[in-house]
Every structure is written in C-alpha cells, then in structure tokens.
Amino acid sequence: MSSNEKPLITVAGAASKQGRSVVQALLESRRYRVRALTRKLDSPSARALARQGAEVVAIPLEPGHARELAVAFRGSHGAFLMTPPLTPPATHEEALGREQADAAVEAGVSHVVFTSLENVDEITAGRKFAPHFTDKARVEAYIRTLPVISSFVYLAYFYTNLVEYYRPRRQGDTLVFPIYLPQDYRAPFVDPLTATGPAVREIFDHPETYRGQSLPVVGDILSPQQMVETFERVTGIKSAYASAFTRDELARHFPDLAANEGFVRESIGMVEYTVEHGYFRPERDLQWSRRTCPATLSWEQFLRTTGWRGEERAFGA
Numbered sequence: 001m002s003s004n005e006k007p008l009i010t011v012a013g014a015a016s017k018q019g020r021s022v023v024q025a026l027l028e029s030r031r032y033r034v035r036a037l038t039r040k041l042d043s044p045s046a047r048a049l050a051r052q053g054a055e056v057v058a059i060p061l062e063p064g065h066a067r068e069l070a071v072a073f074r075g076s077h078g079a080f081l082m083t084p085p086l087t088p089p090a091t092h093e094e095a096l097g098r099e100q101a102d103a104a105v106e107a108g109v110s111h112v113v114f115t116s117l118e119n120v121d122e123i124t125a126g127r128k129f130a131p132h133f134t135d136k137a138r139v140e141a142y143i144r145t146l147p148v149i150s151s152f153v154y155l156a157y158f159y160t161n162l163v164e165y166y167r168p169r170r171q172g173d174t175l176v177f178p179i180y181l182p183q184d185y186r187a188p189f190v191d192p193l194t195a196t197g198p199a200v201r202e203i204f205d206h207p208e209t210y211r212g213q214s215l216p217v218v219g220d221i222l223s224p225q226q227m228v229e230t231f232e233r234v235t236g237i238k239s240a241y242a243s244a245f246t247r248d249e250l251a252r253h254f255p256d257l258a259a260n261e262g263f264v265r266e267s268i269g270m271v272e273y274t275v276e277h278g279y280f281r282p283e284r285d286l287q288w289s290r291r292t293c294p295a296t297l298s299w300e301q302f303l304r305t306t307g308w309r310g311e312e313r314a315f316g317a
C-alpha cells in the first residue's frame with residue numbers, strides 16, 4: 001500500500017498520555033497515516049510526534065475550535081477523540097467532546113473512537129459527584145445519536161497517578177504510598193502510555209466488530225496493599241500503604257491538591273462511587289484488552305518496564 005492509500009486517523013490530544021499511545025501504535029503498524037492535534041507545533045512533544053511520522057496540526061484541547069477541527073478531520077477515515085483532565089472549577093469537558101464529535105461528522109469521518117467513562121450520575125442516582133466520568137458518558141450518549149460508526153474505550157485507573165499526582169513519600173527507611181482507595185479494595189488499573197494505543201488500533205482495524213461497543217482497557221485488578229507489596233518485591237525498597245481515601249486523609253497527605261475544594265469534591269465522589277458500585281458497570285468485559293492485546297502491562301510489568309522506584313516523574317506534554 002502506498003502511503004497515500006493508507007487510511008488517515010486524526011488523533012485529538014495527541015500529546016497526552018493516551019494520545020501519544022494511540023499515535024505510536026497506529027504508526028508502528030504501518031497500516032495508517034496519522035494527523036496529530038496538539039496545542040503548539042514547536043513543543044518537544046509536537047516535535048516528537050512529527051519525528052515518528054505524524055502530520056502535526058496545532059489545535060488545543062479546548063472548546064471554540066469547531067471550524068479548525070472540521071478542517072483537520074477532513075480526509076480522515078477515523079478520529080480518536082478525547083477530553084483532558086480538567087481542574088475544577090473548569091467544566092467544559094462535555095462541550096469539548098461534543099464539538100470534536102460534531103466536527104468529525106461534518107468532515108465525513110467514518111469511525112470515531114472516544115475515550116469515555118461510566119455515567120456516575122446515573123448509576124448513583126445523583127448521589128456521587130464525579131463529572132469527569134459523567135461528562136464523558138454524556139459525550140458518548142451524544143455520539144451514539146450521530147451518523148457515524150462509534151466505539152468507546154474506558155481506561156481503568158492509571159498506574160501513572162501514583163507517579164504524577166499521588167506520589168509516595170519517604171518516612172525514615174520506608175516509602176509510604178498514600179493511595180486514594182481502601183487498603184484491600186481491588187480496583188482496575190492500567191498504563192495509559194502503552195495500553196491505549198493497541199486497544200484503539202484493534203478497534204480501528206475492525207470497525208464492524210466494535211461498532212457501538214464500550215470497551216474497558218485494563219492492565220491489572222489489584223488492591224493498594226497488593227500494589228505496595230509488589231512495589232517492595234520488585235524494587236527492594238521497604239514500602240507501606242497509607243489511606244488517602246477520606247477527605248481528611250486526602251488533605252493530610254496532599255495539602256496542595258486538597259486546597260482546591262472542587263478537586264476534593266470530585267475526587268471523593270469518584271472513589272466513593274468506585275468502592276460502592278465498582279469502577280465499571282458489572283456487564284463490562286474486563287478481560288477484553290488483555291485478551292486482544294496480551295502485551296498490556298500488569299502493575300508488576302509496569303514497574304519492571306519503567307524502572308520506577310518512587311521518584312517524581314512527569315509525563316507532561
């Protein structure tokens with residue numbers, strides 16, 4: 001296939017962890033061309049995307065770019081759509097997702113893959129507040145009404161949250177992991193940097209198989225205690241769990257994060273929802289990503305592959 005005959009996939013948020021993974025997996029397959037949307041053409045990540053072979057176009061992950069998006073999606077067979085992590089009080093996730101979807105349809109895209117999550121508002125009858133879940137579910141519901149093949153990936157909790165946001169602290173000879181879930185609660189986790197791309201590529205490879213499907217992307221299902229024990233075994237560093245599950249515990253361990261009341265409210269809503277209802281609805285196929293992409297990393301494999309030993313690392317774009 002000459003390079004112009006390869007289907008073009010346009011990736012929104014291409015410099016994000018999920019976006020980078022998608023760009024890489026699509027290009028590595030040599031079956032697709034990729035147009036990568038990112039805020040600035042001269043950022044290190046934009047340059048890296050270009051070096052990998054993507055056509056890089058400057059469009060930020062913010063609403064208000066409908067025209068540019070429609071132009072950017074033109075000629076694309078597929079589009080990967082995503083919304084960024086918004087720090088409260090910002091609330092434009094739903095508007096941004098809808099705008100991306102409308103632009104993809106206007107441009108004649110055949111297949112849209114949106115990175116979504118469960119509708120916490122619906123599942124909990126409004127009792128838990130987690131708009132960064134519910135807003136994605138609302139975007140998903142909207143996309144389902146549009147004249148386009150659509151599929152949805154649901155990423156589990158990121159392993160990288162412990163590296164980027166909820167970092168462990170040294171106390172004497174012990175590395176203490178304040179984790180936002182109860183010690184023995186088993187939750188789904190994943191590495192967004194390596195798992196998103198292969199899962200999304202599998203979906204673009206088989207549009208009819210995955211038409212209308214919502215697919216969890218999971219690397220491991222384990223408790224914080226198991227995460228800490230695995231970390232200790234892999235690194236040889238004495239480690240301990242500490243709870244950052246409740247509002248007071250979160251504030252004690254992460255005063256900077258807790259200074260934003262909107263963030264605390266969302267964070268508490270999310271973890272209480274997870275513990276009371278499960279992160280995913282019970283009918284989801286939690287084995288799908290590991291079955292179709294066997295290289296999806298477990299927590300132990302993530303630690304061994306990245307060599308992470310508890311130090312601060314940024315995955316910023």
Ligand SMILES: NC(=O)c1ccc[n+]([C@@H]2O[C@H](COP(=O)([O-])OP(=O)(O)OC[C@H]3O[C@@H](n4cnc5c(N)ncnc54)[C@H](OP(=O)(O)O)[C@@H]3O)[C@@H](O)[C@H]2O)c1
Nearest residue numbers: 015016017018038039061083084085132155156157158317
């Ligand atoms: N953390 C979790 O456990 C988890 C689990 C499931 C789903 N999610 C969802 O995953 C999404 C985040 O994905 P990710 O972690 O792959 O993203 P990410 O690595 O944090 O990257 C987000 C991208 O958004 C852009 N960006 C950053 N700050 C921005 C701002 N203030 N305004 C506009 N654009 C900004 C940047 O792109 P440019 O460089 O191009 O500007 C950046 O690359 C969120 O919607 C989150 O809810 C997270």
